[in-house]
Amino acid sequence: MKNNRLYINGISSISAQQENAVFDGNINTYHQNIIPAVSPDYKQFIQPMALRRMSKAIRMGLTSAKIALKQAGITKPDAIITGTGEGCKQDTEKFLEAILNQNEKLLTPTAFIQSTHNTIGGQLAQYLECTGYNVTYTQNSASFESVLMDAQLLFLEDQEMNSILVGGVDELSKKMTSFMYLDHQLKEQEISNSNLLKTNSSGTITSEGAHFFSISAEKSEKTYAELIDVSVFQAKTSEDVSEKILKMLQLSNYTIEDIDLVILGNNGDNRFDHFYHHLQNGLFSEKPQLAYKHLTGDYKTVSGYAVWLACKIFKTGSIPEIFKLNGVTCQNPKTILLYNQYLGDNHSIMILNSN
Amino acid sequence: MSDLRTELKQSIIEQLNLEELELADIDNDEPLFGDGLGLDSIDALELIVMLEKDYGIKLTDPEQGKEIFASIDKMAEYIEANRTK
Amino acid sequence: MDKGIAVTGMGIISALGTSAGENYSALIAGKTGLSYPEILKTIHSNLPVGEVKFSNLELAGKLNLPVAHTFTRATLFGAIAAKEAISQALLTKDDLKDTGFISGTSVGGMDGTEKYYLEYAEKNDHRRFIQAQHPGFTTSQIASHLNLEAYVTTISTACSSSANAIMLGARMIKAGKLKRVVVGGTDCLSKFTLNGFNSLMILSEGFCKAFDDSRNGLNLGEGAAYLVLEADDVLNGKPVLGRISGYGNANDAFHQTASSETGQGAFLAIKKALEIAGLSSKNIDYINAHGTATKNNDLSESTAILRIFGEKVPDFSSTKAFTGHTLAASGGLEAVFSLLALQNDQIFPNLNFEIPMKETRLKPVSVLKKKKLQHILSNSFGFGGNCTSLIFSKNEK
Structure with a gap:
């Protein structure tokens, strides 16, 4: 029997809002067009020796993944599929600026290593000791959806496949995110986020976050959707x-x-x-x-x-x-x-x- | 001599983002890699650049790092013997 | 076993040439594409690279692009290679409407970003390249340039990106999600990657010597390669170049940049590929190895090969000394090489090999070899532990 069902059994959100606060009516408002995500206490989830090198995308991604898996009661998924539209921009920016400022001399590799789009997917595999299927999608605003499409296919193909960790993560970086003003992706005037949908101008506001989900071919009492x-x-x-x-x-x-x-x-x-x-x-x-x-x-x-x-x-x-x-x-x-x-x-x- | 060791500890903490550590947490003869401080091969590459930047010592083979970076003492001895700045 | 997924077109641009024909000629002549950076402006002029000796302006000319285009170098390569593949597969305008595009790339439009990064704030001239940095932009542009209107996505798993793109395309056709799909990948040389690999101290100052005991690192390269995959029910008697019969993806789960001593990720990827193809290890006639010529990769890959094949290791070679390591594009390039090998019953040599490594004693094929080939295994392994193996088989009439 092939599985064509896909159930979400564990969820997690790291965003500009506290995870569950919006349901209690506690909304964060900001008067800026670039809004950092609210960080959980990463030390609760990641060892300090590992944490020391991690940019925010990696921290958010690993933490969100761990929360979702824990909720679903999964320690090691069968596959890990990650989506990121713009990848590990902070380390990309750091390494690029070092190249430009130091004229390609005396460069250290850490930022480069952590800059690849599959850094989060790779580190998840390492921390979860998961040698199963592992892919990272980066198709702009359809990156996370590409992840889900692959997960659907995996369940369809492989009846042994039972649990897949899926998620999407993107981070802000100083320069590269600010470039979004220059090509009119962001609104010229700083606005309050609560007014975003009432504005009549071009551009939007941006932020960062991680959303991981533990999905399964089987429904359980934990199933959300x-x-x-x-x-x-x-x-x-x-x-x-x-x-x-x-x-x-x-x-x-x-x-x-x-x-x-x-x-x-x-x-x-x-x-x-x-x-x-x-x-x-x-x-x-x-x-x-x-x-x-x-x-x-x-x-x-x-x-x-x-x-x-x-x-x-x-x-x-x-x-x-x-x-x-x-x-x-x-x-x-x-x-x-x-x-x-x-x-x-x-x-x-x-x-x-x-x- | 001991100044170089302190200097090295300071650079290591800074360069490798070991924010949780104090100078006193690193013993001069403690292994920096593996079971000691717990550094890894990526840190070794960072230290190789540090040698070149701060002391004018250029390593071409990362394998050399294994011995040189065994401990703060070993690093200091190597730097004393080979530094060009 | 089932027949596998039909490949009806292929296209490639690399340091060996701008078409499958030119690449094939260089491969059989044993003529390397490695040289020193001329197009890429870098202080590391001593490092050999597999550079495509056309400027972006010349490449844009080949595609008849308007002056103010937003094609970065990887996009230019991708469009050229995918176009060749589509034209060989004789896809009509109507076909293209339900043809998908799945592309692998690692740094996407990074070459544009590193050129214009410092001037964006001051000058308006090149701001159209701001979004072009991101890999998905590269992919969308190629798809729209070639009128590919079905599912478009990008995979970025470092050096296994395009192998994963090919795998996904084959899976989607097998599952009936797509009728046709163009799959492969593209990457250009950039200061970013050259300096990145240099800072990891894994670039060789000589031409790379894969599987040699004295190997001391890799050479980077650039290029793009794509295949057209089609479902059997839309082939209509069209010539089939070969079939993708197996694919396997696994993660080494060991280290961010290094491969494990046991080659676990590689071992699992090869094993899964054989399972999907319904083949046993003895059916493999040739392995196009990942063979980057770093100490770590070649040993780990050899160990994985020995674990799978035991005493009977088939003929194998790495073609990296021809093209350089083209990162995300390498799986695509080597898919084209594997299909060329199948078509011509030839194994392309592992250049610069002299002495087998002590640990394994394995000897790659080091001169062009004529041999009847039925099934070829192609390996692609990347940072982040991402390992993918593909199996290409001759089309059974």
């Missing part, structure tokens, strides 16, 4: 997106009526938010609509937060007001659809079910 399907695609127009969503629902034997709630990736960029508005006013006009990037900023693997949010909503049955884009209500949603894109590219859809 089942991933029904995930898709990454290219779309030129808003109509293309609606069409793609309908097609995907059909392939999963769902109809638009089955969707109880949608989580959208609105990021306040008036050049591209029409992709979301079109769905808000069209296909999903009758559905409760949520957004989250005004709390987390936008970065390449932020859709991990959306999956975390869906899982929390399934488990708690509550939907904090702060996420709501419209007044449509619903009790205990069973099926949630997530849609995201960045700068009109790397569109993705995920469908989750509370089962």
Whole structure:
């Protein structure tokens, strides 16, 4: 028997918000367009000798992974799949600046070693002593979704495959993140994050974070959600997106009526938010609509937060007001659809079910 | 002599981000690698650059580091004998 | 065993040449592509590299790009190689609409970043390259340049990136998720990687001597290579260059940059590849080894090979002394070399080999060898413990 089921049994979020505080109404607000993630006490999770070399991406990634695995009761997964849109930028920047400032002389290797995109995936394998399948995806804002697509395939192919650690992580760095102002990815004026979706200007705000999940082919009492399907695609127009969503629902034997709630990736960029508005006013006009990037900023693997949010909503049955884009209500949603894109590219859809 | 040893400890703590350590935590004859301080092969490469930068000693084979970086004492002896600055 | 996934096109650009034909000619002539950096501006002019001797301007000319394009060097390589693969596979405009693109790269557009990093803040001229640093940007650009409209993604697992891209493509076709997919990888020489490997003290000042007892490090290279994979039900009698019959991915879980003494990751990757192919070790006629010529890799890889093959180690060679180690692209380059070997029943030599290493006594094929080849194993291992092995087989009529 082949497995084609994928259950999320452990979740973890490190972001600009404290992991569970948003559900208690404690929201962090910032008046800056580049927002660092709230760090947990990494020493609780990582040995000091190992910690000393780690940039924030590695710290966040390892910590988030450990939390998710612990929750699911997994010590060693069968496979590890990691996504990162921009990789270990802090060490990349450090090594690059050393090359430029020292004219290629007297360079030490640590930053270089830690700069590769697969650093987190590799270190996870090392710490968990996991010699199984291990891959790192880096497809801009579809990096995390690429991870889930691979996980789906692994379960389908291998009946022995039972537990996979999946996650997405991205970090800020001083210079490279600040370049995002220069090419208009960020808003020119500093804004308060809580106003992000009310602005009418180009660009967004950015941040960093890690979202790891322990997934399994088997449902358990720990299960938060089942991933029904995930898709990454290219779309030129808003109509293309609606069409793609309908097609995907059909392939999963769902109809638009089955969707109880949608989580959208609105990021306040008036050049591209029409992709979301079109769905808000069209296909999903009758559905409760949520957004989250005004709390987390936008970065390449932020859709991990959306999956975390869906899982929390399934488990708690509550939907904090702060996420709501419209007044449509619903009790205990069973099926949630997530849609995201960045700068009109790397569109993705995920469908989750509370089962 | 002992100044060089203190200097080395300081650079090691700084260069290798051993923030948790005090100078007094490193004994002069304690092994720096393995069971002693617990440094590894990546640290050895950092130390090789330190030798060149601070003392003008250029190693070409990382294998040489194994003996030279055995302990603070060994490092100090090697530097005294070979330093060009 | 099942037939494996059909390869219907291949394309390559490396220090050996800008097409599969040019690469093949150099391989059979035993002519290395290694030289010294001319296009790459670096103080390390003493370090041999496998450099493609065309400037970005010349490469952009080959693709007829507009002046203000955002193609970094890896993107230029990728577009050129993928184009060759697509044209050999005779994909039509309609075919391209449901063709995916899976590419491996390590530093993506880093060459642009290192050129313009210090001027971004002051000048507007090159800010379009800011996003081009990221690997996914490289991939998306190639896909859009070649009108590949299905699933597009990027794998970055250091030196096994493109081997993993090929593996994913084969898996997706096997699972029926895609009909067609272009798979492979691209990487260019950059100050970033050259200085990085130099700081690790694993670059040789001579031409690399894989599996030799006196080997003292690797030479970096650059290039790109892609294959077109197609599901059997869309082949329509099209010529098949070879098949991907096996693939295996494992992690060494040992060290960030070094391979374990037991070669555990490599051993598991090869073992899984044989299992998927339904082959036993004695079916392998030739191994295109990872063979970077670092002390650590070649010993660890040899140990893994001995663990799998025991007394009967098949013919093997590393082609790194031809192209340099092209990092993320190497699995793609060596996939093309493996297919060329299968097509021509020839084993390309491991250049510069003299004396077997003491620990294993293994001798690679060091001169061009004619031999009937049915199944070839190709290894790619990377930093982070990422190990991938692929098996290429002759197409059974």
